[in-house]
Amino acid sequence: MLKQKIILPVAAALLMCAPAAFAGQKLDIIQIMGQFVLAKHAASQCLKPDQDTVARFNSNFRIVSFRATEEMLKRRPGSTETQVFEQFKKGTDTVQKQIDEVIRTKGCGDSRIQDLLKLFEIQANLKL
DSSP states (O other), rough: OHHHHHHHHHHHHHHHSHHHHHHHSSSOHHHHHHHHHHHHHHHHHHOOOOOOHHHHHHHHHHHHHHHHHHHHHSTTOOOOOHHHHHHHHHHHHHHHHHHHHHHHHHHHTSSHHHHHHHHHHHHTTTOO
């Protein structure tokens, strides 16, 4: 299970533009996308996956990203895809810096990073 120290910042960053009513709900597509972002960044720093694993992960990530964008457009009527992308990018940049800091100070062996690396493998093997 992912540690709260990593999940909460990404949830906050990616949900910063979502209505408060959605924040208390169970894991939704935007939070799932946040987990993909976390796992992808940790893997890019700490793993050397084979090309098939990367291709499967990227395929699943594209599907999740598409669905998350659709959901944000529903939640924020009047927003454009570009605006949603910019909001996601802001949240992603913040989270990537946090992951980089954990890796810099604790290394890839940190349990939170190891959890993200396991998550990367799971996400790569999803049948979406």
